[in-house]
Amino acid sequence: MNEIKLVIAGPRGNMGREAVTLTQETEHFSLVAVIDSKHDGKWLSEVDGMPELDIPVYTDIKQCFTEQKPDVLIDLTSPEIGKIHLEAALDHGVRPVIGTTGFTQEEIDRLRTKAEDKGIGAIIAPNFAIGAILMMKFAQTAARYMPDVEILEMHHDRKLDAPSGTAHKTAQLISEVREAKKQGHENETEDLQGARGADMEGMRIHSIRLPGLVAHQEVIFGGPGQTLTIRHDSINRASFMPGVRLSVETVLSLDTLVYGLEHIIE
Numbered sequence: 001m002n003e004i005k006l007v008i009a010g011p012r013g014n015m016g017r018e019a020v021t022l023t024q025e026t027e028h029f030s031l032v033a034v035i036d037s038k039h040d041g042k043w044l045s046e047v048d049g050m051p052e053l054d055i056p057v058y059t060d061i062k063q064c065f066t067e068q069k070p071d072v073l074i075d076l077t078s079p080e081i082g083k084i085h086l087e088a089a090l091d092h093g094v095r096p097v098i099g100t101t102g103f104t105q106e107e108i109d110r111l112r113t114k115a116e117d118k119g120i121g122a123i124i125a126p127n128f129a130i131g132a133i134l135m136m137k138f139a140q141t142a143a144r145y146m147p148d149v150e151i152l153e154m155h156h157d158r159k160l161d162a163p164s165g166t167a168h169k170t171a172q173l174i175s176e177v178r179e180a181k182k183q184g185h186e187n188e189t190e191d192l193q194g195a196r197g198a199d200m201e202g203m204r205i206h207s208i209r210l211p212g213l214v215a216h217q218e219v220i221f222g223g224p225g226q227t228l229t230i231r232h233d234s235i236n237r238a239s240f241m242p243g244v245r246l247s248v249e250t251v252l253s254l255d256t257l258v259y260g261l262e263h264i265i266e
């Protein structure tokens with residue numbers, strides 16, 4: 001396979017560190033720069049706690065793209081910054097692989113049009129873990145037969161967004177096969193605000209944040225006299241790296257934006 005020139009945004013984060021390691025362990029991946037808002041102009045080796053790599057650190061992503069001309073951007077920053085970086089990548093003909101969440105359907109549609117106009121690929125992956133993709137697919141299948149469903153997502157207590165991108169995507173996939181339906185009953189009350197969770201087409205999404213957790217989700221279906229629970233656990237961030245690698249390799253041959261790795265692992 002030809003060498004792929006990569007830039008990682010957010011290299012000091014939990015995910016960014018794993019991604020830096022991935023680039024060092026993958027023969028055809030070449031990390032040419034990183035984007036870090038606090039260490040402009042340094043080498044990665046000069047940043048506390050980072051590996052001894054002579055890789056330039058940029059704050060300005062546009063300058064980085066102009067000078068380094070990477071093939072692919074991996075963004076593992078925050079929902080707000082991920083959106084800005086995705087747009088900047090498309091503007092510079094760099095293929096974005098975005099792990100951050102929080103994109104609306106309107107934003108995805110607009111960015112897809114932009115990627116297609118530019119004739120380059122882009123991937124937004126709410127979850128890179130293969131087990132999580134399977135959980136979502138199995139949940140969509142189960143919802144055809146058991147439309148009464150609620151989602152419980154559990155994450156570490158440093159997570160910025162709620163609900164998780166994975167829970168949101170799961171609900172979207174389920175709503176493709178389930179008629180909108182309010183779980184519970186018409187007369188139920190919420191005696192404490194938020195007790196019944198977020199509402200997406202009547203499906204309830206409950207978000208738990210605790211130290212000790214990484215990323216976990218249960219999709220719970222109910223029917224007369226029975227329940228079905230589909231659960232996935234990421235017990236460390238290494239669980240996401242095969243999906244990051246697959247995304248980087250795949251985005252080069254796409255000419256549109258793909259939202260969700262379920263469209264790629266087929």
Ligand SMILES: NC(=O)C1=CN([C@@H]2O[C@H](COP(=O)(O)OP(=O)(O)OC[C@H]3O[C@@H](n4cnc5c(N)ncnc54)[C@H](OP(=O)(O)O)[C@@H]3O)[C@@H](O)[C@H]2O)C=CC1
Binds near residue numbers: 009013014081
């Ligand atoms: N798709 C998936 O499978 C997964 C996605 N995620 C998502 O990935 C993102 C990162 O997660 P995680 O690593 O746990 O979070 P962390 O908070 O550990 O890391 C985020 C990093 O992004 C950096 N950052 C923030 N703003 C900028 C910027 N403008 N330019 C460059 N770097 C910036 C932060 O730096 P600083 O310390 O200076 O603020 C921090 O080092 C989150 O949005 C999370 O939801 C997480 C796991 C899996």
Ligand SMILES: O=C(O)C1=N[C@H](C(=O)O)C[C@H](O)C1
Binds near residue numbers: 101164165167
């Ligand atoms: O912030 C995280 O940690 C995670 N974010 C993604 C999400 O919001 O679904 C993926 C995974 O759940 C971990």
